[in-house]
Amino acid sequence: MVNPSKTITPDEFHDESEGMSYLSNLPRRVVLIYLPLAIFVFVLLFPFYWMAITAVKPNSQLTDYENYSPFWVVGPTLEHIKYLLFETSYPGWLWNTLLISTAATFLSLFASVFAAYAIERVRFTGARTFGLLIFLAYLVPPSILFIPLAFIVFNLGIYDSKFALIFTYPTFLIPFCTWLLMGYFRSIPYELEESALVDGATRWQILRRIILPLAVPGLISAGIFAFTLSWNEFIYALTFIQSSENKTVPVGVLTELVRGDIFEWGALMAGALFGSLPVVILYSFFVDYYVSSMTGAVKE
Numbered sequence: 001m002v003n004p005s006k007t008i009t010p011d012e013f014h015d016e017s018e019g020m021s022y023l024s025n026l027p028r029r030v031v032l033i034y035l036p037l038a039i040f041v042f043v044l045l046f047p048f049y050w051m052a053i054t055a056v057k058p059n060s061q062l063t064d065y066e067n068y069s070p071f072w073v074v075g076p077t078l079e080h081i082k083y084l085l086f087e088t089s090y091p092g093w094l095w096n097t098l099l100i101s102t103a104a105t106f107l108s109l110f111a112s113v114f115a116a117y118a119i120e121r122v123r124f125t126g127a128r129t130f131g132l133l134i135f136l137a138y139l140v141p142p143s144i145l146f147i148p149l150a151f152i153v154f155n156l157g158i159y160d161s162k163f164a165l166i167f168t169y170p171t172f173l174i175p176f177c178t179w180l181l182m183g184y185f186r187s188i189p190y191e192l193e194e195s196a197l198v199d200g201a202t203r204w205q206i207l208r209r210i211i212l213p214l215a216v217p218g219l220i221s222a223g224i225f226a227f228t229l230s231w232n233e234f235i236y237a238l239t240f241i242q243s244s245e246n247k248t249v250p251v252g253v254l255t256e257l258v259r260g261d262i263f264e265w266g267a268l269m270a271g272a273l274f275g276s277l278p279v280v281i282l283y284s285f286f287v288d289y290y291v292s293s294m295t296g297a298v299k300e
Contacts (some may be wrong), residue, residue, distance in 0.1 A: 055270035080266030101230035112177035138175035184218030
């Protein structure tokens with residue numbers, strides 16, 4: 001970092017200006033900036049382009065690569081989208097996914113806020129060890145947990161219902177959100193909390209009036225991650241949901257639009273495309289808060 005009080009000599013300014021001079025050449029800029037950026041954008045957007053053209057491509061063009069290009073559409077049709085929206089339970093699956101993901105996210109954030117605050121701000125004995133154990137709990141794969149969770153779900157009588165997913169998703173969302181919020185709470189100056197304690201504020205008042213307002217970017221970031229994980233979850237939704245009307249998008253698209261060796265490719269791609277749009281919209285609206293939470297919180 002340059003010291004504002006330091007006088008920069010002409011030679012030092014010349015040396016610093018030469019640091020990026022290699023990018024003044026157009027071929028170098030193309031090789032070092034534009035070409036890697038173009039490759040990144042292509043890899044990122046090509047799956048969405050492929051889903052979009054497959055969703056509007058007639059069945060005759062899906063496999064006829066001799067007469068039609070696989071990368072373009074001739075005479076697009078809306079039959080696949082019409083079939084998906086009006087002849088399947090896809091709108092219901094989309095609503096189920098939205099409801100379950102939202103409920104599980106709020107439930108997980110509610111528990112994670114108290115856990116992260118207790119670990120980072122109360123400073124009890126063994127807090128660091130407890131925080132490490134929470135992070136290790138997030139690393140446990142769902143393929144191991146769904147068997148004991150299935151036993152609990154059956155005993156509670158919530159099998160094949162939305163509550164089965166709302167109450168099981170926090171098993172992997174709470175550890176992740178807690179670990180994320182711990183790092184954000186750690187960056188909030190302790191002097192603010194100590195001043196409030198001196199003024200007679202309780203822990204609940206400090207959390208509600210000081211910590212949470214300052215931690216809004218961290219809460220939004222944790223909420224985005226939790227919502228995305230819930231939206232894309234597959235194993236629990238496949239295990240705990242049986243009826244078609246209660247399925248989520250990842251399970252419904254795979255189990256209802258694939259019949260033996262028959263794949264409804266147009267409807268499958270349309271369902272995958274529509275299913276990814278809510279998450280894309282969520283990230284686009286809250287990207288500033290997400291970046292803020294990743295780069296730091298309150299500075300002293």
